[in-house]
Amino acid sequence: MTRVVHLHIGAPKTGTTYIQTRLGRNTRTLADHGVHFPSTTRLARPELSQFRAALDLTEQDWGGAPGHADGAWDALMRRVRRLDGNVVISHEILAPAKSRMIERAMKDLAGSEVHIVYSARDLARQLAAAWQESVKQGRAWTFRKFLRRSRMGKPFMMQAFDIPDVLSSWGVAVPPERIHLVVVPARRRNGDVAADGEDTLWTRMCRALAIDPAWAPLDSDAVNASLGVAETQVLRRLNQELGRQVAREGEYDELLRRMVADGTLFHHRSAPVTLRPDNYDWVEERTERSLEWIAASGIDVIGDVDELRPQRPDPDERWHNPDRVRKRAITRAAIGALSSMTAEAARRPDPHGLAARATREIKRRLEP
Structure with a gap:
């Protein structure tokens, strides 16, 4: 055959x-x-x-x-x-x-x-x-930088x-x-x-x-849940704070990726990420x-x-800049993530303390 x-x-x-x-x-x-x-x-x-x-x-x-x-x-x-x-x-x-x-x-x-x-x-x-996917995978670059490098084919x-x-x-x-x-x-x-x-x-x-x-x-x-501008910004800043250049436990990264992918990390979704006009x-x-x-x-x-062929947005439609998200929207998304991480830390056997450490990190980011 x-x-x-x-x-x-x-x-x-x-x-x-x-x-x-x-x-x-x-x-x-x-x-x-x-x-x-x-x-x-x-x-x-x-x-x-x-x-x-x-x-x-x-x-x-x-x-x-x-x-x-x-x-x-x-x-x-x-x-x-x-x-x-x-x-x-x-x-x-x-x-x-x-x-x-x-x-x-x-x-x-x-x-x-x-x-x-x-x-x-x-x-x-x-x-x-x-x-969005690159941020889910641990990158911390802005949307503007990503688009600039994309235009160069990088x-x-x-x-x-x-x-x-x-x-x-x-x-x-x-x-x-x-x-x-x-x-x-x-x-x-x-x-x-x-x-x-x-x-x-x-x-x-x-x-x-x-x-x-x-x-x-x-x-x-x-x-593989999509994120809005606020949720992506929270995750990007968390990646930035954690530092991808610093060795991190694979389980720690996997925890964040899984909770983002299955939609359990963030409770709400803000405006979608769309191309700059x-x-x-x-x-x-x-x-x-x-x-x-x-x-x-x-x-x-x-x-x-x-x-x-891309569909251009309605010229009267407001564009939400993923790199300049209102603080209130970011705080709301971060609190939702903190709540989810707290529940995850309480629910799972966590011998390495990964969920708890992730929770503390998000909480610290919320502190003034």
Whole structure:
């Protein structure tokens, strides 16, 4: 039986966690239909195994101990070579991989019919989400600095968002008809995804992966709550105070990330983070360059490419500067975080005192 490998390489902030966890929750029913979302061991979730494999391939540690992912890519490849049918590999850090890494991946997948799958959304939304995600991961830069560096193409995520560069690099050894661009559904002006947004994304992704949506009936259980301007500012200042350059316990970082992701750290959400109005010109220029490349490339496009065009805000609508948030809003968000941390410290067995120390740190930040 022929082995087809669908390599979903990103991009970040395009619903990848939703897709990966839904695939992971339905491995058995998918396997019944000849679709495999492999793990390197029986005990590890496929999403985690494939993340470690992607780290190994791209020569990253991502905050873990140096070398902690060594051998993970080879282990995944050994598993893939034992499979027939449709094999799905997915992680968003693969998007900006260097040419030597792509060559290694293609060499390791020799003998398989490889398809490249890349999901994209409008760049204005993507940049706002990417800055929030970087703060969740411990960065302390301002939104203004992030956008300035993004315009220069510096941050990892901006490299991953560059559709022509990413797909030209990965497409060197793959014909255009085997490159699938999945367009993430656009947002309405009220900020909501269309009512069937997740279903539309899932249906589009299934088409790219050659999966019948009915083969994965269990929905994703992943939560990655977005933050408003005040909540992001509180977390950014906390990162700044803690100092990413100072060694911190992994469990401590994980505690903050988990509580932010599942929406339990902050009780309320302030105004959403949106692109600064004077940044739309260069974002639209980048988008048009991408659309021109897509039109000339001959790749398979799933969805409406017009949904990649950023929607400028209503000129009468007030823009909330994420770098200049009112003190009252910051205090409210910080008190909510303090309350959540206090409850977490009281609820959990905490032999290292991590929740308690995090609570004390937030409390100290509130003191005049």
